[in-house]
Amino acid sequence: MPKSPATENPWQQLRQLTPARIALGRAGTSLPTRAQLDFQFAHAQARDAVHLPFDHVGLREELHDRGLSTLLLRSAAGDRHTYLQRPDLGRRLHADSAEFLRDYAEEHGQSYDLAIVIADGLSSLAVRRHSLPFLDRLLEQVAEQGWSLAPITLVEQGRVAVADEVGQLLKAKMTVILIGERPGLSSPDSLGLYFTWAPRVGLNDAYRNCISNVRLEGLSYGMATFRLMYLMREACKRQLSGVELKDEAQVPSLDTGGPGNFLLGEAR
Numbered sequence: 001m002p003k004s005p006a007t008e009n010p011w012q013q014l015r016q017l018t019p020a021r022i023a024l025g026r027a028g029t030s031l032p033t034r035a036q037l038d039f040q041f042a043h044a045q046a047r048d049a050v051h052l053p054f055d056h057v058g059l060r061e062e063l064h065d066r067g068l069s070t071l072l073l074r075s076a077a078g079d080r081h082t083y084l085q086r087p088d089l090g091r092r093l094h095a096d097s098a099e100f101l102r103d104y105a106e107e108h109g110q111s112y113d114l115a116i117v118i119a120d121g122l123s124s125l126a127v128r129r130h131s132l133p134f135l136d137r138l139l140e141q142v143a144e145q146g147w148s149l150a151p152i153t154l155v156e157q158g159r160v161a162v163a164d165e166v167g168q169l170l171k172a173k174m175t176v177i178l179i180g181e182r183p184g185l186s187s188p189d190s191l192g193l194y195f196t197w198a199p200r201v202g203l204n205d206a207y208r209n210c211i212s213n214v215r216l217e218g219l220s221y222g223m224a225t226f227r228l229m230y231l232m233r234e235a236c237k238r239q240l241s242g243v244e245l246k247d248e249a250q251v252p253s254l255d256t257g258g259p260g261n262f263l264l265g266e267a268r
Contacts, residue, residue, distance in 0.1 A: 019186040019217065039185070046183035051080060054120035055128055056154045062132055068139075069151040071104065073097035073166070075119075077157040090159035092201070093166070101153075101169045113147035114232070115172035115199075119158030123180030123189060130191040130215055131178045137225040138176075145233070160194045160208070167199030174232060174241075175199040181212065190215055193224060195231050197241035207242040 011023035024035040031039075060070045074097050077083035077090045093101065118131055135152075142149060150170045155162050160177055167175035174197055181190040191214040196207055209231050214224045230249035235241045 021185070042185040042188075045188045046185060049123040049125040049180070049183040049188040050084070052124045054124040054154075054156050056156060059118065059128070059131070059154065063135075063152055066136075071101065071151045071153045072156075073101060073153055074156040075158045075162055080157065083157040087159060090157055091161035093155070093162060097155075098165065098169065101166065105170055110148075111171035111173070112150040113173050114142060115150040115153065115163070115167045115170050115175045117153045117155060117158070117163040117166050117175060117177040119155040119160075119162060119177060119179045121159065121179035121192070122182045123191075125183075126180035126189040126191040126215065127178065129189050130221070134178065134191065134193075134214060134221045134224060137221050138228065141225060141229045145229075160192075160205075161203070163194065164196060164199040164203050165201050167196065168201060172199065173197070174235060176228065176232075187213065187215065187218065190218060193228055195228060195235070195241060197235040197239065197245075205242075209241055209245060209247070 012025070015023050021035075021039070025032050027033070030036075056072055060072065063070050074094050075083070075090045076092045076094050077086060078094075083090050092098075116135070118127060120127055139149075150172055153166050153170075155166070158177075158179070160179060163175045163177035166172075174195065176196075177194045179192050179194065181187075181192040184190070190212070193211040193214060195209045195211075196203065211219065211224050211227055211231075213219050214221065227247055227249055231241070231245060231247060234245055238245065
């Protein structure tokens with residue numbers, strides 16, 4: 001067998017421990033062909049995730065099959081091209097959607113403890129793959145708390161702050177938005193969760209709590225639910241969210257007798 005032109009890399013075994021692009025090797029002064037093709041493929045996946053249309057029809061059908069009511073809205077960004085160039089338009093509802101939601105709230109005349117918003121964000125692939133499995137776990141916990149739930153709102157071309165307007169119009173105490181995060185070269189389907197207490201138009205990110213990288217290779221659905229429920233329960237007690245509300249949830253472990261983190265435990 002002819003010898004490969006790629007230089008052998010002794011760090012190669014480390015690649016089994018992380019999806020990060022390390023120990024790629026080299027062929028002369030360049031990357032090996034395999035590493036270059038892998039990079040191009042990952043880049044194409046990230047671009048596709050950004051431009052993949054939001055399948056709100058299929059998502060609504062599956063939510064209805066679970067007995068959940070939904071509302072379909074759109075942001076002020078009229079199309080994907082505008083959405084990517086004008087982030088500010090993705091943070092507000094289109095005038096027609098805002099009017100529809102306002103009429104809905106007046107007609108039903110009630111307030112809610114929690115409003116859940118699902119938006120495509122920068123990766124509708126993440127929403128399609130992970131929103132329903134996550135909601136299945138979250139809504140079980142919400143029901144146990146006895147919180148009233150607004151109709152689940154789906155927003156096309158939405159960004160994080162659009163949930164503030166939705167929550168304000170629905171008179172919800174809390175909002176959680178499930179949104180596709182900006183794709184990375186190893187994570188085109190990362191789902192983000194943003195929680196806000198007392199939502200209203202004009203809030204900035206300091207008033208929100210973020211739980212990131214919800215996916216099979218990242219933060220599990222169960223752990224994301226555990227952390228979000230902790231934040232929501234604490235918010236109800238303290239009437240706040242954001243930088244003043246820290247995630248201090250005690251993560252359950254098999255070894256309950258240990259310190260949990262060897263960096264924080266007493267020296268032995």
